[in-house]
Amino acid sequence: MTIATASPQALSELDRPNSYIGKTVPRPNLDRLMQGRGLYVSDIELPRMAHVVFLRSPHAHAKIVSIDAAAAKRMPGIIAVVTGKELAAVITPWVGVLTHLKGLKSAPQHAIAIDRVCWQGEAVAAIVATSRDVAEDAAEAVRVEYQELEAVTDMRTALDSATPVIHPALGDNLAFERNLDAGAVNAAFADADEVAEAEFIFGRHTGVTLEPRAVVADWNAAEARLTIYQGTQAPHMVQNIAALHLGLRESQVRVVCKDVGGSFGIKVHIYADEMAVYALSKLLRRPIKFVADRVESFNTDIHARDHRCKGKIGVKRDGTITAFEIDDLTGIGPYSMYPRTSAIEANQVVNLVGGPYTTKNYRARARVVFQNKNVMCQYRAVGHPIACSVTEGLVDLAAAKIGMDPVKIRRRNLIADDAYPCASPSGLRFELLSHHAAMNRLMAMMDYESLRAEQAALRKKNIHRGIGIASFIEVTNPSAAFYGVGGARISSQDGVAVRLDAQGAVICQTSITEQGQGSESLTAQIVGSVLGVSMERVRVILGDTDNTPYGGGTWASRGAGIGGEAALQAAKILRRNILDVAAAILQTSPGELDLAGNAVVNAGDGAPRIELNELARVVYFRPDTLPPGIQPELMATRHFVPREYPFAFTNGVQASWLEVDPDTGIVRLLKHWVVEDCGTLINPQLVDEQIRGGVVQGLGAALFEKCVYDERGQLTNANMADYLVPMSGEMPDIDVGHVVSPTSETELGAKGAGEAGTAGAAAAVANAVNDALRPFGAVITEIPLTPQVILTALGRI
Amino acid sequence: MTARISITVEVNGERVDAQVLPRLNLADFLREHLQLTGTHVGCEHGVCGACTVRVDGDIVRSCLMLAVQTHNASVQTIEGLSDSGEIADLQTAFRDRNALQCGFCTPGMLMAAQDLLKQQPEPDREQIRQHLSGNYCRCTGYQAIVDAIETTARVRMGGRP
Numbered sequence: 001m002t003i004a005t006a007s008p009q010a011l012s013e014l015d016r017p018n019s020y021i022g023k024t025v026p027r028p029n030l031d032r033l034m035q036g037r038g039l040y041v042s043d044i045e046l047p048r049m050a051h052v053v054f055l056r057s058p059h060a061h062a063k064i065v066s067i068d069a070a071a072a073k074r075m076p077g078i079i080a081v082v083t084g085k086e087l088a089a090v091i092t093p094w095v096g097v098l099t100h101l102k103g104l105k106s107a108p109q110h111a112i113a114i115d116r117v118c119w120q121g122e123a124v125a126a127i128v129a130t131s132r133d134v135a136e137d138a139a140e141a142v143r144v145e146y147q148e149l150e151a152v153t154d155m156r157t158a159l160d161s162a163t164p165v166i167h168p169a170l171g172d173n174l175a176f177e178r179n180l181d182a183g184a185v186n187a188a189f190a191d192a193d194e195v196a197e198a199e200f201i202f203g204r205h206t207g208v209t210l211e212p213r214a215v216v217a218d219w220n221a222a223e224a225r226l227t228i229y230q231g232t233q234a235p236h237m238v239q240n241i242a243a244l245h246l247g248l249r250e251s252q253v254r255v256v257c258k259d260v261g262g263s264f265g266i267k268v269h270i271y272a273d274e275m276a277v278y279a280l281s282k283l284l285r286r287p288i289k290f291v292a293d294r295v296e297s298f299n300t301d302i303h304a305r306d307h308r309c310k311g312k313i314g315v316k317r318d319g320t321i322t323a324f325e326i327d328d329l330t331g332i333g334p335y336s337m338y339p340r341t342s343a344i345e346a347n348q349v350v351n352l353v354g355g356p357y358t359t360k361n362y363r364a365r366a367r368v369v370f371q372n373k374n375v376m377c378q379y380r381a382v383g384h385p386i387a388c389s390v391t392e393g394l395v396d397l398a399a400a401k402i403g404m405d406p407v408k409i410r411r412r413n414l415i416a417d418d419a420y421p422c423a424s425p426s427g428l429r430f431e432l433l434s435h436h437a438a439m440n441r442l443m444a445m446m447d448y449e450s451l452r453a454e455q456a457a458l459r460k461k462n463i464h465r466g467i468g469i470a471s472f473i474e475v476t477n478p479s480a481a482f483y484g485v486g487g488a489r490i491s492s493q494d495g496v497a498v499r500l501d502a503q504g505a506v507i508c509q510t511s512i513t514e515q516g517q518g519s520e521s522l523t524a525q526i527v528g529s530v531l532g533v534s535m536e537r538v539r540v541i542l543g544d545t546d547n548t549p550y551g552g553g554t555w556a557s558r559g560a561g562i563g564g565e566a567a568l569q570a571a572k573i574l575r576r577n578i579l580d581v582a583a584a585i586l587q588t589s590p591g592e593l594d595l596a597g598n599a600v601v602n603a604g605d606g607a608p609r610i611e612l613n614e615l616a617r618v619v620y621f622r623p624d625t626l627p628p629g630i631q632p633e634l635m636a637t638r639h640f641v642p643r644e645y646p647f648a649f650t651n652g653v654q655a656s657w658l659e660v661d662p663d664t665g666i667v668r669l670l671k672h673w674v675v676e677d678c679g680t681l682i683n684p685q686l687v688d689e690q691i692r693g694g695v696v697q698g699l700g701a702a703l704f705e706k707c708v709y710d711e712r713g714q715l716t717n718a719n720m721a722d723y724l725v726p727m728s729g730e731m732p733d734i735d736v737g738h739v740v741s742p743t744s745e746t747e748l749g750a751k752g753a754g755e756a757g758t759a760g761a762a763a764a765v766a767n768a769v770n771d772a773l774r775p776f777g778a779v780i781t782e783i784p785l786t787p788q789v790i791l792t793a794l795g796r797i
Numbered sequence: 798m799t800a801r802i803s804i805t806v807e808v809n810g811e812r813v814d815a816q817v818l819p820r821l822n823l824a825d826f827l828r829e830h831l832q833l834t835g836t837h838v839g840c841e842h843g844v845c846g847a848c849t850v851r852v853d854g855d856i857v858r859s860c861l862m863l864a865v866q867t868h869n870a871s872v873q874t875i876e877g878l879s880d881s882g883e884i885a886d887l888q889t890a891f892r893d894r895n896a897l898q899c900g901f902c903t904p905g906m907l908m909a910a911q912d913l914l915k916q917q918p919e920p921d922r923e924q925i926r927q928h929l930s931g932n933y934c935r936c937t938g939y940q941a942i943v944d945a946i947e948t949t950a951r952v953r954m955g956g957r958p
Contacts, residue, residue: 026892033900034888034907036835036875043834133820210839210847210901210935261837261901262935294840516898516936689895689941696938720844720933728939729930733922757938 060713084112096336098486106336118334121299155331182425183361188323192314203706204306211261234553257543298718304379323361348383384759468768476752481646493641495549504612511551512563530571532595557752573636652676665787694757809877846932875904898936
């Protein structure tokens with residue numbers, strides 16, 4: 001762990017004078033997006049394309065008695081009205097379970113509901129028409145008779161014997177339970193001088209990608225091949241699942257992913273309506289387009305975080321934390337999502353609570369229950385915000401009990417920076433983290449002592465400001481341990497192919513995907529650095545199962561660490577091959593040569609020897625002039641997957657400075673700081689912007705975002721006017737700092753950075769609000785921290 | 798549904814004659830009839846700002862305006878503003894500052910930013926944040942966007958980037 005870079009020997013190809021690694025350079029191809037010339041799925045039009053609109057259940061739980069589509073079918077422009085039963089002829093149902101989540105159960109789910117609907121928004125019929133507005137008109141003419149059933153909506157009573165079982169064949173509403181007992185928890189609590197307990201409540205919220213989910217599926221009956229245009233994070237996963245359920249070979253399915261209008265985990269899943277679109281294209285033998293409208297997005301895009309977690313912490317008078325204990329409950333909707341399942345978030349909570357700290361005493365229970373609400377699944381920073389809010393909330397409660405400063409108690413308990421490698425009580429293995437260095441850096445950035453003085457001075461003037469601190473760990477670079485071992489065909493390895501074109505430029509195909517993080521940029525930066533080629537001469541192709549190597553895609557903060565390493569290794573092979581050819585042409589040895597400035601140069605003095613353009617001309621058009629026996633290979637492919645560590649953990653710490661108005665309950669965010677350690681920084685600006693964007697999503701959860709369901713399972717705020725998200729006016733400036741501890745598992749040394757911001761933001765804000773409200777004796781452990789929640793805690797309403 | 802209505806509208810400097818249904822909104826008209834897909838539809842109820850275009854010089858939510866209301870009007874979209882070079886400096890600042898990630902909000906964001914800079918050549922950060930408060934960005938957290946607009950304003954006033 002250093003503030004500078006890692007050993008120059010290990011990074012020889014990257015740590016060169018003209019290297020792009022560690023440099024802020026603009027992402028390629030932004031002009032396309034800024035000029036309105038991108039290609040999002042909603043922009044795609046194909047010959048003979050028809051549009052589908054889904055008629056969706058208005059009830060949370062109901063039997064479908066009958067569907068009468070006769071009138072709708074007679075309307076002009078209507079191509080078909082298809083029910084679940086009819087669609088089942090071309091697509092099979094699925095069950096969202098994985099074997100490594102022991103005991104996880106779920107019921108078969110269909111692309112379109114058959115006989116019964118289990119949440120408000122589940123599709124009951126597909127209306128296919130020549131245009132979307134015509135299909136929407138016809139949807140109103142489809143008559144569905146429902147027999148309403150009792151809806152299971154409160155997770156706290158989902159397991160009671162008096163509560164109906166949503167899927168009787170499963171026996172109860174318990175989807176998954178995990179228990180963990182590490183160390184000697186009872187003794188540790190007995191040994192504590194103080195014990196603090198609280199129940200932490202997390203609002204159910206969602207990703208709200210600005211571009212709604214959209215699919216164009218094009219079954220070409222003559223080729224017997226399905227092309228799926230979809231803004232997915234994982235094209236090969238979609239290929240596998242579509243083929244599996246349509247009875248096709250994977251070679252019969254191509255997935256193309258162009259520009260994606262926001263994803264954040266929302267678009268890493270496969271939704272029932274998307275499956276229906278694939279199936280409709282096959283059934284109707286023509287391209288079918290589906291673009292969700294905003295109401296559909298709120299009702300069907302996965303929700304996340306609906307947890308109630310009881311937590312307990314033991315602490316000694318000197319600040320030593322003796323134990324953590326949690327009991328987490330979460331409601332996931334009526335089905336475990338497919339194919340990643342809906343047990344991962346609760347599982348992560350169990351894994352991550354207490355993660356930054358030294359105590360080995362930890363007991364956890366997590367229960368995942370079914371409900372008649374929209375499905376829940378993995379959204380940016382899966383489980384982390386919950387684990388972090390519970391852990392950091394408990395640490396602050398413990399600090400308050402013993403009258404210790406929140407920073408001091410953390411410094412006393414954070415794992416020492418020289419203690420690595422080590423493992424957490426839940427079995428997580430940490431290669432190298434930097435909690436203390438990060439905390440030191442944060443203290444300097446925010447000038448903690450001055451801020452405390454300012455807070456005290458303002459309190460005398462009745463201005464209530466608070467400081468909140470939250471240390472965190474983040475799962476990145478997942479190996480097969482995440483999904484593969486459980487039987488999911490979701491690749492954890494990624495591949496990159498690099499080739500020199502006939503004018504000495506570079507074409508690079510990668511299996512990671514781009515949703516705006518900068519996958520294209522980091523790939524071009526790495527490849528350009530290794531090959532001595534300027535970035536504008538590197539073209540990166542991604543998001544097409546026909547035209548990229550096989551791989552996982554971009555999710556779980558894996559693109560830079562895994563896809564980046566594959567790019568590095570592929571480029572190194574190509575570099576060697578280029579130098580071999582160059583040595584033959586120049587009648588020298590490869591060791592005497594180097595690549596720089598789009599040319600082969602002398603390794604010693606950097607003098608140009610032959611332009612890559614000229615080398616490519618010789619190889620491709622005058623191979624007859626090469627010495628006998630030389631067969632140049634100006635294309636190289638490498639794949640990479642982490643093998644030593646299941647996950648490359650990162651760490652960091654966040655701080656929030658805010659003001660609470662005790663009369664209105666309104667929180668004003670004044671400043672936010674993050675120090676994080678994602679190892680090698682490939683492009684510092686892109687890392688910082690991932691952190692900032694992630695923080696703001698976490699701030700949304702902290703203050704605004706909540707899917708409000710009534711007791712009948714009706715989502716009451718399914719529009720952007722009523723579901724509040726962070727807007728520019730309410731957001732603070734966010735300062736980002738770094739500590740750099742590269743992973744030794746790769747030559748690149750990069751770990752992920754996409755979720756760190758979201759992981760700790762809400763915890764920092766909640767701790768800051770409680771810090772601000774300390775004079776009032778109020779402690780709030782619920783988010784979002786709306787004015788109503790705050791005024792209620794203050795006893796003012 | 799009633800009969801189609803004839804409209805004549807100038808779009809990015811070109812005259813367009815079209816027959817449209819009265820219920821067709823301007824966003825759908827631009828995207829589906831004129832294939833100007835740079836105007837994005839995010840919420841279809843006037844909240845997110847992704848569909849922001851300029852009509853007779855003022856920015857409007859094209860999902861809240863009917864195509865027929867633009868009869869005899871002049872409409873400018875992100876494609877037009879890009880081709881004319883009017884916002885080239887703003888676009889450069891956005892690129893250099895990485896003020897966009899997925900890019901879906903960006904056309905509307907650029908429209909709103911240019912509108913602000915025309916009204917208020919030297920906005921402070923708070924004014925920039927307030928002016929953008931009707932444009933939803935889910936990726937950036939807004940800070941980079943505010944930075945890019947601040948830089949553009951400074952350069953336009955003769956300062957350094």
